[in-house]
Amino acid sequence: MRDFFKYLFASMLGFFLSIVIVCVIFFFIIVGLIASVDSDKTVTVSDNSVLFLNLDQPITERTPKNSFGNLPIVGSEGKTGIGLNDLLKSIKRAKNDDNIKCIYINVSSPEAGFATMREVRNALIDFKKSHKKIIAYSEVYTQGAYYLASAADKVYLNPEGALEFKGFSSQLTFFKGTLEKLGIEAQVIRVGNYKSAVEPFILDKMSDYNRKQVTAYVGGLYNTFLTDIAQTRAIQKDSLYLIADKYKIQQPQDALNYKMVDGLKYKDEILEELKTLSGRSKKDNIRSVSINDYAINNPADGTGKDKVAVIYANGEINGGEGSDNEIGSERISRAIRKARLDDDIKAIVLRINSPGGSALASDVIWREVILAKKVKPVMASFGDVAASGGYYIGCAADSIFVQPNTITGSIGVFGIIPNFQNLMTNKLGITFDGVKTGEFADIMSTNRPMTSGERFIIQNExxxxxxxxxxxxADGRKKSKAYIDSIGGGHVWIGTDAVQIGLADRIGSFNDAIASAAKKANIKDYKVVEYPEVIDPLKSLLSESTDKIKTYYTKQELGDNYPIYQQMKKVMTRSGIQMRMPFEAVIK
Incomplete structure (x- = not known):
């Protein structure tokens, strides 16, 4: 009888779990069907409308697909954001859209790099050529937020709000002390004194080489920041430097006194001004459309049979398929190959936003760029960062376009082999023993220190x-190896310096690179097509649900400390020789 009940309850449990799984799958299918219907919708823009720019959302390279809307599904990202491509296209379209009378910017803490923000900022400046006005308002402006807002005709701050203007600082996190407490030794092999990605694991502060390059590129970023604000706010650059250096903006009235803002106003006063600008009477409601909805109506880029292919390489570089936020050598090289073999595609633009990664994966992608360049023009457009492996995959392009505040270069390689012997043996009581058929059969072992012979082999590699x-x-840039070595060694450069020393060709926008590719291909009427195809989040969630759920809960638990955990995890699990820029320097 006991066995009977055991099997009965087991059968009931199995049946119940099957029902749950079927329901979950059915739910995802329904969500996917709804999303596919929504993807075909259009948004009606009324006359006398205000275009609402929420610039606090993530600004990614491309607008991600959103199969889940705002559903609270663990493992899916809550904020989808908007792609830079759609954002720029929408602002350009609004410039000539008679239904759009003005732009209202809301921004407090943008989620974008400085080169991305400069692209957006320049698009806003171009919009003003239409003689339509742009108003920016916020209760709090961070420095990045103010950088964007300063492109507006009028910048307003809440009377009790705050404007941060204090200069840039860069902070690096060092883990040497942590590893020592855990009994872990980071065994480092590298080429290049400036290749400082390894320093957080072997030092407790910046080396002189790293301090020199960080000082240079942070100073370069700050110079572009001040120059751009000075131009749109009509304030001398030296005055801006002094305002920040002496921390003169401490109260909202200070921001007004130093002409950093045009007025201290409450939200209701802003709404009244927007009514006036959009041609609405005081008794009428404001007609507005969000930038996300407005972007839904963006038409395809161009017409005609001829095409320019834009290939997005975004994130760290690894082998395999990758994702929309990770460059997989298979996925990206396949996209380049597809564009190369398509006779209708006359030119290629490689849009790179990457700190680097696997040396082998980078070389796989580089090879496809070389093959493509033999049959059609290839341009590279660098975003916020295209360093180390990120530079490697773009160095063969016919021309390289950067923003003044793009971070690039970092020509160098390194490897880190952790030694867990002290942790395992002295702290956990775990020992290892075994046999081998050759002296180097267990090279790269992580349970003992490297021998001098092993270090020699790895260093040679x-x-x-x-x-x-x-x-x-050297081949791609048409320079001597000696010259490239002299500016290499892992040294990181900003865009303006990269152009000056020959690592890039010109300061230019993403769209400048596309126009240049078309010109070199001698085509005028062309369509822009994008590769690889954006991954459907429903498929991504189902295929990687375990990892996504783990990441979700880890982020929830660690909060602001998650990036530190992430860096530690990467170095302990990363395999192969790496081409990567100095570990994430936080600039704020």
């Missing part, structure tokens, strides 16, 4: 890869 890296850049 890094030297070979670095020499290849330098050769690739």
């Amino acid at each position: 890094l030297n070979r890869i670095y020499s290849g890296f330098v050769s690739r850049v």
Whole structure:
């Protein structure tokens, strides 16, 4: 009888779990069907409308698909954001849209890099050529928020609000002390004194080399920041520097006194001004459309049979398929190959936003760029960062376009092999023993220190890869290997310096790169097509649900400390020789 009940309850449990799984799958299918219907919708823009720019949302390279809307599904991102491509296209379209009378910017803490923000800022400046007005309002402006808002005709601040204007600082996190407490040794091999990605694991502060380059590129970023604000706010750059250096903006009235803002107003006063600008009477409601909805109506780029392919390479570089936020060598090289073999595609633009990654994966992508360049023009457009492996995959392009505040270069390689022997043996009581058929059969072992012979072998391999890296850049940039080596060594450069030393060709926008590609291909009427296809989040969630759920809960638990955990995890699990810029320096 006991066995009977055991099997009965087991059958009931199995049946119940099957019902739950079927319901979950059915739910995802319904959500996917709803999303597919929504993807075909259009948005009606009424006359006398205000275009509402929420610039606090993530500004990604491309607008992600959103199969889940605002549903609270664990493992899916709550904020989808908007792609830079759609954002720029929408602002340009609004310039000539008679239904759009003005733009209202709301921004407090933008989620974008400085080069991305400069692209948006320049699009707003171009919009003003239509003689339509732009108003920015916020209760709090961070420095990045003010950088965007300063492009507006009028910048308003809440009378009890705050404007942050204090200069830039860069903070690096070092883990040497943590590893020592855990009994873990980071065994480092590298080529390039400036290749400082390894420093957080072997030092407790910046090396002199790293301090020199960080000082240079943070100073370069700050110079662009001040120059751009000075131009649109009609304030001398030296005055802006002094205002920040002496921390003169402490109260809202200070911001007004120093002409950083045009007025201290409450939201209701802003709404009344927007009514006036949009041609609405005081008794009428404001007609507005959000930038996200407005972007839904964006038409395809161009017409005609001829095409320019834009290939997005976004995120860290690894082998395999990757994702929309991780460059997979298979996925990106396949996209380049597809564009190369398509006779209707006359030119290619490689849009790169990457700090680098696997040396091998970078070389796989580089090879496809070389093959494509043999048959059609290839341009590279660098976003916020295109460094190390990110630079490697773009160095063969016919021309490289950067923003003044793009971070690039970092020509160097490194490897980190953790030694867990002290942790395992002295702290956990775990020992290892075994046999091997050759002296180097267990090379790369992580349960003991490297021998001098092993270090010699690995160093030689890094030297070979670095020499290849330098050769690739020298060939692509038409420079000598000696010259590239002199500006290499892992050194990080900003866009303006990269152009000056020959690592890039010109300061230019994403759209400038596309126009240049079309010009070199000698085509005028062309359509812009994008590769690879954006991954459907429903498919992504179902295929990677376990990892996404783990990441979700880890982020919830660690909060602001999640990036530190992420850096530690990466170095302990990363395999292969790396081409990567200095570990994430936080600039604020």
